[in-house]
Amino acid sequence: MDPESFAQLLTPPGWALLDGLPPYDEGTAMHLGEALRAQGLDPGLVAAALTQSRLRARATSKFGEFASSMLFTPDGLEQATRLSVAVRHARRYLDAGLSYVADLGCGIGGDAMALAGLELRVLAVEADEMTAAIATVNLRQLPEAEVRHGDAFEADLSGVDGIWADPARRTSAGARLRDLRSYSPSVERLLALRESVPALGLKLGPAIAHGDVPDDAHAQWVSVDGTVLEADLWFGPLAPEGPGRSALVVTGDDAAVLAQEGTPSSPVVTAPSGPVAEYLYEPDGAVIRAGLVADLARDLDGHLLDPRIAYVTTSLAHPTPFAHGFRVLDEFAFSLKRLRAYLRERDVGTLEIKKRGTAVVPEQLRSQLQLRGRASATVALTRIGGAPRVLVLERLGRDG
Ligand SMILES: C[S@@+](CC[C@H](N)C(=O)[O-])C[C@H]1O[C@@H](n2cnc3c(N)ncnc32)[C@H](O)[C@@H]1O
Incomplete structure (x- = not known):
């Protein structure tokens, strides 16, 4: 435009x-x-x-x-925090008793709208002129918010008692996704601001390495309806749970938190592994990114099928918001011929293919199987002790 x-x-x-x-x-x-x-x-x-x-x-x-x-703007929309998540960010500032929050790099104003919507005073700073003008339009009905066009680090922060920043990633290319230097405003400089304003919140990409999270942060990976959207770092009064890692899993209107004990960079513990049992649980991506699969396995009284693969198996069904549960109907060594014969015997025409730890491409496999039946089925393809296996599954309801 x-x-x-x-x-x-x-x-x-x-x-x-x-x-x-x-x-x-x-x-x-x-x-x-x-x-x-x-x-x-x-x-x-x-x-x-x-x-x-x-x-x-x-x-x-x-x-x-x-x-x-x-x-x-197309980029501004792409980068904006969805309102349901922005409200969760904003609530931390409200709950911490803060009153004046600077949103450094406010984009089109997604997070600033939520902060001002909770009646927090907001100073929204944006370097891009048109984006700043758009944020002004989007915040026009919220008198608590003021938008300033300019650089985040040149803004006058007098009176500000909380800072929020959702820095943009300058590139979406591969390895740099993990690189904290690829963000603007600079993450290093944003982190330094907590010396004067301890209540700092940062939204980063979910690929951030645990080792890059400062020791005084509470790092929370957030998924909404099964998609991992972000990793937030909370500092000072914004992290009443204390430093560490957690997963916030939002499903529809419900939200649940799984937290680990330890520091943000504590090594990820591997759960014990053992044979396939009656149920299979596929952990939510936020739980995996937060390195909490072992915590989940313990809570479900389960174990892994393979130490390197995030499938948890249990002998009893345990309703949980942190994983999708399935009953295991069958399990056998993977071969195309055997799987095809198995599915044809059962008149399967529609196949849901889940996979972990295998290079199988579901679309390719589906066309190789040439299924024409009327029934539907779900399979998980994985490796157990290095050998490819098939688990035939039946999805449990939310309560199972
Ligand atoms: C990911 S977007 C923010 C999205 C916002 N949280 C929302 O929900 O709409 C990051 C913004 O930071 C701005 N930005 C980058 N570097 C900046 C800087 N040094 N000072 C101010 N704004 C900056 C970018 O122009 C971009 O609009």
Whole structure:
């Protein structure tokens, strides 16, 4: 979006055009654009309005009904914290009794909205000019929030008693995902701020290495509906649980925390392993990233199938928010021929393939199996003691 079209969008006629657009539909957007230009509207403004309409539709999954009155950039939306998670961040500041929070690198304002929505005073600082303008628009109904365009480390933080930062990763390429130096604002400089403002919260990518987490942090990996979204580092009064590692697993409206005893960089303990039992549990990704599979196995009275693979097996069913549970119906050595014969005998046409510790590509395997039956089945492909095995599974309900 060029700055001139963006400025036009913010005028009353531009805003009226955007708000008057029908719900975004990819199939008709081009015709709509042509029709609007034919009415004499500026082509740049029409393009900007249609882009916002498309981004608002996409943003509904993160911001719900608020999306329809917000503005975005594609990157800003991609990087924004979904509101349900942002509210959880914000609640830490509220619970710690803080009143004035600086959001350093506020993006389009996802986290700042949640902080100000809980009536905390917010200083939202953003280096990118257009993104800062968009945050100003998005925070317009929250008088507690002030947006400043500028560098995070040049902002006047007088009176601020809490700091939040969700630094952007400059690249999404492979190994650098783990590298703390790839973030902007700089993680090193953000961490230094806790000397003057101990209540510091940082949102980082879930690939952060345990060894990179400062000893005084509580590091919490967060998953929402099965996807690991982030690792948050909490310091000072924002970490009442004390330094360590935990997993926050959010499923729908429910949330549960599994925490370890130890420091953030304590080595990951390996659970004991043993034979396949009646049930199989697939730990949530946040539990795995936080290095808490052994804690989960202990809580479930279970053990691993293989010391290197995060499948927990138990002889009793244990309802848990931290793993998906299955009944093990069968188990045998993997061979394509044997698996195909097994599934055909049972008239299986639809196969859910789970895998851990094996290079099998589910799509390829599915086409090699050429299943045509009417029944459905779930299998887990894994290695036990180096040998490929198949476990045939039946999914347990949330209570199983
Ligand atoms: C991941 S985004 C923040 C998203 C935000 N938490 C949300 O929920 O919408 C990070 C932002 O930091 C900004 N940024 C990067 N370096 C900065 C700096 N030195 N000072 C201020 N902002 C900076 C980027 O422009 C980007 O918009």
